[in-house]
Amino acid sequence: ASTWANVPQGPPDAILGITEAFKADTFPGKINLGVGAYRDDKGKPYVLPSVLKAEDKVIQSRLNKEYAGITGVPEFTKAAAVLAYGADSSALNRLAITQSISGTGALRIGGEFIKKFYPGAKAIYIPEPSWANHAAVFKDSGLTVHKYAYYNKATIGLDFEGLLADVNKAEPGSVFLFHACAHNPTGIDPTPEQWKQIEQAVKNKGHYSFFDMAYQGFASGDIHTDAFAVRHFVEQGHNICLAQSFAKNMGLYGERIGAFSVVCADAAEQKRVDSQIKIIVRPLYSNPPIHGARIAAQILNTPELYEEWLKEVKEMADRIITMRALLKENLEKLGSKHDWSHITSQIGMFAYTGLTPEQMAGLAEEHVYATKDGRISVAGITSENVGRLAEAIFKVKG
Numbered sequence: 001a002s003t004w005a006n007v008p009q010g011p012p013d014a015i016l017g018i019t020e021a022f023k024a025d026t027f028p029g030k031i032n033l034g035v036g037a038y039r040d041d042k043g044k045p046y047v048l049p050s051v052l053k054a055e056d057k058v059i060q061s062r063l064n065k066e067y068a069g070i071t072g073v074p075e076f077t078k079a080a081a082v083l084a085y086g087a088d089s090s091a092l093n094r095l096a097i098t099q100s101i102s103g104t105g106a107l108r109i110g111g112e113f114i115k116k117f118y119p120g121a122k123a124i125y126i127p128e129p130s131w132a133n134h135a136a137v138f139k140d141s142g143l144t145v146h147k148y149a150y151y152n153k154a155t156i157g158l159d160f161e162g163l164l165a166d167v168n169k170a171e172p173g174s175v176f177l178f179h180a181c182a183h184n185p186t187g188i189d190p191t192p193e194q195w196k197q198i199e200q201a202v203k204n205k206g207h208y209s210f211f212d213m214a215y216q217g218f219a220s221g222d223i224h225t226d227a228f229a230v231r232h233f234v235e236q237g238h239n240i241c242l243a244q245s246f247a248k249n250m251g252l253y254g255e256r257i258g259a260f261s262v263v264c265a266d267a268a269e270q271k272r273v274d275s276q277i278k279i280i281v282r283p284l285y286s287n288p289p290i291h292g293a294r295i296a297a298q299i300l301n302t303p304e305l306y307e308e309w310l311k312e313v314k315e316m317a318d319r320i321i322t323m324r325a326l327l328k329e330n331l332e333k334l335g336s337k338h339d340w341s342h343i344t345s346q347i348g349m350f351a352y353t354g355l356t357p358e359q360m361a362g363l364a365e366e367h368v369y370a371t372k373d374g375r376i377s378v379a380g381i382t383s384e385n386v387g388r389l390a391e392a393i394f395k396v397k398g
C-alpha cells in the first residue's frame, strides 16, 4: 500500500466551498458575500492609492533582498506599535514586538508564547462565535480552547450579561481573547462603557487579555476609535498581548503583514520576552517576508502617505457603513416587517443577519452566496447589487 494510504479526506474549508458554488453559478447577477476582503463599489478588489505610491517608492529605492532579522523590519514594527498603542503610550518603551505572517501568524506566535510561558492554565477563552480560525490556531499551539458567551440570538446583539458572567466564572488568572473591534463574524462590538466594565471584571479575576486587532480603522473609519479597548486596557495596567493585521486596513492581504506584541513590566522583562519570541519564530519560518513590511513602513513613516492612508481607510469604512444603511432601507422599502436595525448598528466587514441555515440555503437559490451562520460580507455589497440582495433576503425571510 502507499505510505499515505491511511490519510483520511479532510473537510473542505467552509468559505472555499462557497467560492466554488459561486463560480459554478452561471446567473449573471450572482452575488458573493462570503469573501472576507474589501471590494470597491464595482465589486472589484481594491489596491489603496497610498499603497501603490509606497510600493513605487520601495521599488525605486532598489533595496537589497537580504534577510530581515527574526523579528522583521524594525521601521515597520516600531510604527505598527505606535499605530496600535498610540504615540504617547506608556507601553512603547517596554514592548516586545515582532513582525508576523499577518494576523494569523501573530495569533500563532502568541499561542506558542502562552503555551510556553504563561504561568497559569495553558488555555484560552475565545468568544462564541469567533473567527473560524481562532480555535484551530490556538489548539495547534497546544492550548485548550474554551468559549465565553458573546452573541444574543434573540436580540442579534451582544450578550453582555453572559459575557460578564463567563469572565467571572472562569478560573482566576485565565487567558481571554478579545476582538479589539469589528468582531468577526457578528460585527457586534461592546460599547466603550461596556469595555470599561469588561476591563474591571478581567482585572478583578486576575485574568490575562490577548487582543486580536485585525480591523483597526476599518470599523469606525478612525484608527484611534477602533483602538479604544486595547489602549484602555493598557492604561488600566493590563500588560496585554496583541495580534495586529494590515490585511484589511491597508489591503495588504496577500503580502501577509502583521505584528505580535507583548506589553512587558519594564525594559529588562522586554529583553527576556523578546529573546523568547525569537526562539519561537526561528524554527517556524526563520524570518518574515520584507516587501509588504517595507510598504507598510513607508506609509506609516511618511507623513503625506500616512494622511492619505487615513483618508482611504475612512473611505473603505464609510462605503461599508453606507451599504449597511442601503440594505436596511431597501428591506424596509420592500415592506419587511422585521427590525433590521442590527444591520446598521453592527460594524466592520461583516453583518450577522440572523438568517437561519435554511434561509441561507434559500439565498443560495436566489444566487446569493454566504456562510450558513447567516454572516454576510458587507464589502461584497455594491450600489448596483444591494436592491437584488434585499429582494432575495425579503423572499426567504419576509
Ligand code: PLP
Residues within 6 Å of the ligand: 036, 101, 102, 103, 104, 105, 131, 179, 184, 212, 214, 244, 245, 246, 247, 253, 258
Ligand atoms: N483575526 C480576525 C478576527 C480576522 O477576521 C482575521 C481575518 O479575517 C484575522 C485575524 C487574520 O487575518 P490575516 O491573517 O489575513 O491577517
